[in-house]
Amino acid sequence: MTNETTNVTVNQGSKSKMRAKEITFISLMGALAAVLMLFKFPLPMMPPFMDFDFAGVVEIVGGLMFGPVAAVYIIIVKILLKMVMMGSTSIGTGEIQNVLLSCAYVLPAVFLYRRNKTKKMAIIGLLLGTIAAIVVAILTNLYLIIPFYANLAGMTVEDIIGMCTAVNPAVTDMTSFVILGIIPFNVIKYGGSSILTMALYKHLSKPIKKFINN
Numbered sequence: 001m002t003n004e005t006t007n008v009t010v011n012q013g014s015k016s017k018m019r020a021k022e023i024t025f026i027s028l029m030g031a032l033a034a035v036l037m038l039f040k041f042p043l044p045m046m047p048p049f050m051d052f053d054f055a056g057v058v059e060i061v062g063g064l065m066f067g068p069v070a071a072v073y074i075i076i077v078k079i080l081l082k083m084v085m086m087g088s089t090s091i092g093t094g095e096i097q098n099v100l101l102s103c104a105y106v107l108p109a110v111f112l113y114r115r116n117k118t119k120k121m122a123i124i125g126l127l128l129g130t131i132a133a134i135v136v137a138i139l140t141n142l143y144l145i146i147p148f149y150a151n152l153a154g155m156t157v158e159d160i161i162g163m164c165t166a167v168n169p170a171v172t173d174m175t176s177f178v179i180l181g182i183i184p185f186n187v188i189k190y191g192g193s194s195i196l197t198m199a200l201y202k203h204l205s206k207p208i209k210k211f212i213n214n
Contacts, residue, residue, distance in 0.1 A: 021212045026062060026070045030077025033058040037082050043188060045168045047181045049090070049160075056193035057200070059102055060129070063110035064122070064197075065205050071110055075102045093149040100140055105133035105190050122201070126194035134186045138178055 033055040040051035055078055063071030079095050088095055109125030150157050157174070164171040164181055171177050 029062045030074040033078035034081035046185045047164045057196045060197050063106045068110045071106045091152045097145045104136040105129040130190040133190045137186045
């Protein structure tokens with residue numbers, strides 16, 4: 001066996017080991033995101049079926065580090081483990097919505113950052129991801145998730161609006177639901193996740209990459 005062949009074999013083995021570590025760590029990030037969903041909580045005056053959690057921070061950090069495929073994998077692992085641990089209180093519609101919004105938030109930021117890995121591009125990506133998540137939240141709530149859930153649960157859209165009115169009397173119709181419910185909730189959720197990501201990313205990414213590369 002020549003030295004060249006030996007080097008190729010060693011390099012392939014090293015790459016395989018790094019890849020295995022990367023897949024394992026990405027899976028662990030999905031599990032961590034699922035655990036964070038256990039610590040969800042409602043926000044004052046917001047729709048009672050919208051819960052705040054910090055799982056998005058894990059998803060976006062994983063995506064920025066390992067790419068869009070890894071981000072989607074983390075999101076799917078999170079939802080599957082959440083279903084195993086907690087089941088569904090929304091006949092599956094909340095989980096579908098979570099996947100849609102998580103992808104809408106994470107993927108724009110990841111694609112932009114991987115084209116140009118600078119702090120400025122990360123901020124722009126997170127801002128665009130937050131805006132994308134808000135737009136998708138409005139469209140899916142109005143035309144997909146809420147009508148679908150209401151139909152499955154034997155309710156009407158007016159019944160769901162009534163649930164929101166109970167916690168915020170200013171919410172009386174779909175327009176006020178969007179303005180006073182969907183938009184501010186998602187600004188807080190994804191804006192907060194973005195701020196935390198910017199604060200934590202460098203501190204987390206360096207030791208994680210060092211672990212995977214060693």
